[in-house]
């Protein structure tokens with residue numbers, strides 16, 4: 509009789525996963541514009557789950573639609589909404605893990621934002637797709653299945669926010685979209701992935717890490733931080749303009765090891781004098797931006813982004829400024845992960 513009961517209620521011991529759907533190609537439908545045209549965010553989270561066979565055997569899923577947008581429209585309002593919902597769900601013990609479906613364009617930014625502000629050992633996993641749900645060989649269902657598989661793995665705890673696509677598990681800090689259309693677009697630059705997943709197994713290559721996080725600003729406003737892309741023949745106009753427009757921070761997507769022209773560097777000096785925090789990152793993609801190599805960061809009072817690409821450096825700087833921290837030496841330490 510006990511066996512009978514268990515057979516009829518097999519799922520009650522399964523972990524509880526809260527799915528927060530935000531949109532993106534994983535929720536996309538083909539349109540008639542062209543062979544590869546589609547509208548991101550046309551399918552709801554509920555419909556998306558219904559198209560993933562077997563996922564109900566991994567977890568008890570509860571789906572909430574946070575937004576339904578292509579992630580080029582992702583914004584800080586949705587970030588705060590996601591962060592607060594995650595805090596609440598864990599604080600009330602509503603879920604053992606969270607899976608977020610998201611467009612791939614800015615997935616690394618949302619993952620990194622949540623990584624900085626979420627201080628919980630329970631897994632938070634982002635996933636998405638490169639092909640819409642109606643395409644031949646859509647990758648969304650497999651990615652969703654593996655994301656839930658990773659989220660419910662006991663080994664996924666204490667790893668910060670993870671990104672799972674194409675059988676690969678990435679940490680939010682390192683992951684970046686590196687190809688416009690390929691399925692294997694996500695790479696963990698410098699570090700490599702933290703693990704691999706397939707429908708049967710989850711394997712991590714790295715040990716869990718200590719939790720570090722910054723508070724979420726109460727008023728839900730992030731200060732203005734501009735990214736300025738450096739190039740040959742660069743003057744300081746965009747930098748001066750950013751300061752005029754009220755930027756509190758500037759991230760330079762510098763050439764090579766985070767370099768800018770002499771003229772641009774003079775513009776950065778003016779920005780720093782005006783109280784703007786300037787971070788040197790790189791447009792290159794791989795490698796670290798080191799302090800005091802070709803640019804004397806100490807003299808110019810600049811921050812080197814180390815491994816953070818411009819879009820992630822921007823988010824960390826915004827959260828620090830929102831927390832009232834604006835001394836370059838202090839900010840430099842946080843970029844080295846010493847929050």
Ligand SMILES: NC(=O)CC[C@H](N)C(=O)O
Pocket residue numbers: 531532533534548577578579580610611612613614636637638639
């Ligand atoms: N593959 C994708 O998810 C890209 C679709 C869309 N640009 C987005 O980021 O939401």
